Amino acid sequence: MFMRYDRHILFDKIGDKGQEKLKKSKVTIIGLGGLGSSVSLYLVGAGVGEIRIIDNDKIDIHNLQRQILYTEGDIGKFKADVAEKRLSKTNKKVKIIKFREKFDGKNNAVLEGVDLVIDCTDNLKSRFLMNKICFEKNIPIVHGAVVADYGWISFIKPGETACLKCIIPEKAKPTSSSEIGILNSAPGVIGTIQATEAIKYLAGFGENLKNILLFVELSNNRFNKIKIKPNCEICSSHL
Numbered sequence: 001m002f003m004r005y006d007r008h009i010l011f012d013k014i015g016d017k018g019q020e021k022l023k024k025s026k027v028t029i030i031g032l033g034g035l036g037s038s039v040s041l042y043l044v045g046a047g048v049g050e051i052r053i054i055d056n057d058k059i060d061i062h063n064l065q066r067q068i069l070y071t072e073g074d075i076g077k078f079k080a081d082v083a084e085k086r087l088s089k090t091n092k093k094v095k096i097i098k099f100r101e102k103f104d105g106k107n108n109a110v111l112e113g114v115d116l117v118i119d120c121t122d123n124l125k126s127r128f129l130m131n132k133i134c135f136e137k138n139i140p141i142v143h144g145a146v147v148a149d150y151g152w153i154s155f156i157k158p159g160e161t162a163c164l165k166c167i168i169p170e171k172a173k174p175t176s177s178s179e180i181g182i183l184n185s186a187p188g189v190i191g192t193i194q195a196t197e198a199i200k201y202l203a204g205f206g207e208n209l210k211n212i213l214l215f216v217e218l219s220n221n222r223f224n225k226i227k228i229k230p231n232c233e234i235c236s237s238h239l
């Protein structure tokens with residue numbers, strides 16, 4: 001295994017120990033669109049031991065602008081099926097478990113026993129459900145969202161940080177790329193920061209975006225760190 005990860009092992013903040021930790025880690029990625037594409041490709045390359053992927057969408061031609069897991073020949077196929085094959089091609093040592101279904105919190109196998117959940121969904125309903133279940137199961141979340149030319153990332157840890165409900169008001173009007181469009185590289189930027197948050201947490205180095213919302217505006221190169229505090233009923237019952 002160590003030839004493949006030689007450049008991580010040479011990197012002093014990861015080394016043999018960090019790489020071993022990545023191998024022992026289990027992660028669930030919810031959503032296989034633009035964010036899920038870049039997150040999954042980097043985590044499979046990093047050698048995370050088990051990656052569970054969940055999405056019930058099929059690939060459409062307008063996805064190819066930014067969803068880098070897929071190619072023209074994949075149009076009409078399920079994202080979960082294509083992603084599983086594509087990710088295994090990069091690293092067959094990683095156990096990929098696919099769920100060709102919508103995340104509704106009912107299938108225990110999606111989240112049971114994972115070390116981390118990566119939020120790559122595109123709707124508030126799934127995000128709030130994921131937030132609630134992860135707090136019940138005590139699973140940290142790397143939250144990411146992106147639209148147009150901006151997005152944000154935060155690291156959520158039950159009992160330690162503000163949760164998604166503290167970040168996004170439940171009555172927020174969802175804005176989506178199907179309404180206002182999206183710069184194709186934007187999910188690449190936000191997704192790779194999410195993957196980096198995950199790798200740091202799993203390998204045990206650096207700092208995570210705890211109680212911080214990193215807000216990224218790409219048109220003017222603004223990266224702002226906004227402090228957030230636990231302030232909702234879910235958080236107050238866990239702190």
Ligand SMILES: [Zn+2]
Nearest residue numbers: 163166232235
């Ligand atoms: Zn909260």
